Amino acid sequence: MPDTRSKKNYKVLIVDDSIQTLEVIQRNLNANGYDAYTCSSVRDAVRFLMESTIDIVITDFKMPKQNGLELIRHIRDNFYDIEIIMITGYPDIEDAVQAIKDGADDYLVKPFTDDELLLAVQRMVEKLNNRRFVESTAKPAKTYGIIGESAKMKHVFHRIEKASGTNATVLISGDSGTGKEIVARAIHYNSERRRKPFVPVNCTAIPDTLLESELFGHVKGAFTGARDKRDGFFQIADGGTIFLDEIGDASLNMQGKLLRVLQNKEIRPVGSPQIQHVNTRIVAATHKDLPGLVGKGLFREDLFYRLNVIDIVVPALNERSDDILSLINYFAHKFSNEMNCRLPVFSDNVINALKRYSWPGNVRELENLIQRLVVMLDGHQVKTTDLPESMRFNISIRQAGKQKLNDVVADHVLNILTITKGNKTQAAKIMGIDRKTLNSKLKKIENKSQDY
Ligand SMILES: Nc1ncnc2c1ncn2[C@@H]1O[C@H](COP(=O)(O)OP(=O)(O)O)[C@@H](O)[C@H]1O
Numbered sequence: 001m002p003d004t005r006s007k008k009n010y011k012v013l014i015v016d017d018s019i020q021t022l023e024v025i026q027r028n029l030n031a032n033g034y035d036a037y038t039c040s041s042v043r044d045a046v047r048f049l050m051e052s053t054i055d056i057v058i059t060d061f062k063m064p065k066q067n068g069l070e071l072i073r074h075i076r077d078n079f080y081d082i083e084i085i086m087i088t089g090y091p092d093i094e095d096a097v098q099a100i101k102d103g104a105d106d107y108l109v110k111p112f113t114d115d116e117l118l119l120a121v122q123r124m125v126e127k128l129n130n131r132r133f134v135e136s137t138a139k140p141a142k143t144y145g146i147i148g149e150s151a152k153m154k155h156v157f158h159r160i161e162k163a164s165g166t167n168a169t170v171l172i173s174g175d176s177g178t179g180k181e182i183v184a185r186a187i188h189y190n191s192e193r194r195r196k197p198f199v200p201v202n203c204t205a206i207p208d209t210l211l212e213s214e215l216f217g218h219v220k221g222a223f224t225g226a227r228d229k230r231d232g233f234f235q236i237a238d239g240g241t242i243f244l245d246e247i248g249d250a251s252l253n254m255q256g257k258l259l260r261v262l263q264n265k266e267i268r269p270v271g272s273p274q275i276q277h278v279n280t281r282i283v284a285a286t287h288k289d290l291p292g293l294v295g296k297g298l299f300r301e302d303l304f305y306r307l308n309v310i311d312i313v314v315p316a317l318n319e320r321s322d323d324i325l326s327l328i329n330y331f332a333h334k335f336s337n338e339m340n341c342r343l344p345v346f347s348d349n350v351i352n353a354l355k356r357y358s359w360p361g362n363v364r365e366l367e368n369l370i371q372r373l374v375v376m377l378d379g380h381q382v383k384t385t386d387l388p389e390s391m392r393f394n395i396s397i398r399q400a401g402k403q404k405l406n407d408v409v410a411d412h413v414l415n416i417l418t419i420t421k422g423n424k425t426q427a428a429k430i431m432g433i434d435r436k437t438l439n440s441k442l443k444k445i446e447n448k449s450q451d452y
């Protein structure tokens with residue numbers, strides 16, 4: 001989560017009737033970069049809050065006259081963007097429970113150490129950041145309607161900008177569902193060709209027998225059944241952009257024909273003696289590793305270089321978890337508007353689970369999930385239990401009651417490996433062990449040895 005403000009700017013108000021407590025906490029917070037203010041009664045605090053903008057309130061529970069609970073209720077009724085920590089003595093733990101019900105965000109039991117206090121405040125800062133970040137990204141960004149603030153997506157936007165200003169051929173690569181097609185559309189609609197057609201063609205879907213007439217059209221009587229003259233995709237996209245999706249699936253026959261168009265800017269409709277000049281820009285996309293296919297002789301090297309003039313790599317969703325929150329928000333707004341449903345609220349647990357999930361289907365999978373959640377929403381909050389099982393990370397925790405410790409460890413190790421897509425170095429880092437230990441655990445898991 002980007003911490004857009006330095007700690008220095010977080011304003012904390014401490015409310016306690018003991019001057020000594022106020023001083024101790026204030027000193028601790030100031031020393032750690034927070035702006036800390038103090039009030040010694042609920043009445044003072046209410047007045048102070050009217051005049052200043054406070055991010056976090058730390059309040060004692062037991063105070064003469066009005067108690068902390070009343071301050072919490074006052075804040076919840078009048079302010080939206082303040083986090084509250086309540087301080088309570090051990091015998092009054094039930095009051096803490098009531099305080100949380102009334103809107104406190106956390107509580108500290110006396111006596112607490114400086115570090116415990118700082119940790120609690122830090123958690124509140126993270127919560128505030130989370131919420132403010134979601135709100136700041138609730139509207140679609142001006143980046144061609146493509147959502148994303150991660151460094152990797154910024155790089156993609158930069159490439160789109162560059163590609164839009166030229167007529168050069170573009171090759172977009174990335175896993176399925178990462179947004180290759182919307183990147184292609186963004187290039188077209190941001191270019192001077194925007195008033196002419198954008199024509200998507202799925203290379204997988206064209207049978208070889210129809211290939212030439214689909215791409216280049218045909219004249220009347222060119223073949224049996226060709227009763228009228230018909231334009232092909234290249235003529236339809238004349239002046240505009242043809243989007244060759246799944247170019248990695250193009251047959252060698254098709255590759256040869258495409259290469260000729262790229263070299264000569266000319267096409268010949270089936271059955272026509274005449275060559276036609278076309279001004280069609282080519283943008284291609286693939287989820288396959290084209291250089292790999294070139295190596296195996298399945299993709300023409302000359303075509304690859306012709307296509308790959310400007311290359312854009314769209315990162316997988318699990319490489320840009322910074323974008324997940326804004327995507328969730330964007331789709332939630334989109335679908336609740338479109339389907340006239342209530343806008344769901346996502347609990348912190350749900351957001352964390354979604355951030356941890358590996359998203360093999362990328363943005364398309366996330367989009368489908370949010371749509372389903374919006375439609376199925378019961379009440380207004382999405383809970384972890386509303387998520388598909390595969391997303392409720394750490395399966396081992398759910399079953400822990402019935403599992404042997406060894407199995408829990410094995411589940412955990414395998415879960416983490418799934419998340420890192422088998423990357424052991426990364427997995428070991430997440431689990432705080434070294435690669436050697438991980439390897440030895442894996443060996444024991446494989447052999448079902450009794451002791452991992
Ligand atoms: N960054 C994004 N912001 C908003 N919507 C996105 C984004 N990336 C993908 N989508 C949506 O996800 C779905 C899949 O995107 P698409 O471009 O078809 O992926 P691909 O062509 O890579 O398989 C589409 O509905 C698209 O609108």
Ligand SMILES: [Mg+2]
Binds near residue numbers: 177180181245
């Ligand atoms: Mg696609």
